[in-house]
Amino acid sequence: MNSLILTSTAIGVTLCAVIVFLVRRDHLQIRRALFWLLIAAGALLFGLFPQLSDWLAQRTGVAYPPMLVAVAALAIFAVKLLLVDMSNTRMEHDLRRLNQRLALYEAMLESTGRSVTDSAVERS
Template sequence: MASLQVTTGLLGVGLAIVILYLIRRDHLYLMHGLFWVAVAIAAAALGAWHGLIDQLAHWSGIQYPPALLLLLACIVLFVKALHADMVNTRIERDVRRLNQRLAMLEADADATRHAPSLPTSSSSESLP
């Protein structure tokens, strides 16, 4: 049991280090990295605190503690996927709006480029 806790704790710390490295190298957006750092902290806490998952399972009425761990992992991944879809939808909407604005600007530029020039009146023509 102790080797499992050491492994879990090391995985949590290792994951936190990798996430911080990816954020530092700008391979991972800071807000997304914070989520994964929280996951790494939770894994490290499960490794450091003996019997935490057993206590949580007993408190929530789940008979088999690893089932609680799997349930929590599924819920976290579901929430992460939902959040990623929401961000993706916002980005797609913004890109669609930018494309529409660009098309309107290009249409205005073409219209002003192909519009006939108005004759300019000279100052001598306006005198009586």
């Protein structure tokens, strides 16, 4: 049981450290880091207090407490995956719209006999 506590606690602390490192290096936005910090805090909490999963399983009527944690983790990651897909879809839509606007702008410049580089030189 002590190895489980140590392993879960080590995972939580390591995940927290990695997230803070990524935020400081500007590889991860604060908004997205909050989700991962909550996951790390949950791992740390269940690592330090393993009886918490037993208590939650008893309250919810789950017969095998480790399954409660596993199913909850799968559900959380499924929601996170759905949110990431929604974000990617929104970015692809915005990129498609931006490409269309750029194509219209280039077509407009070509119809006036100017090129995109000529227009950029005039602005500077």
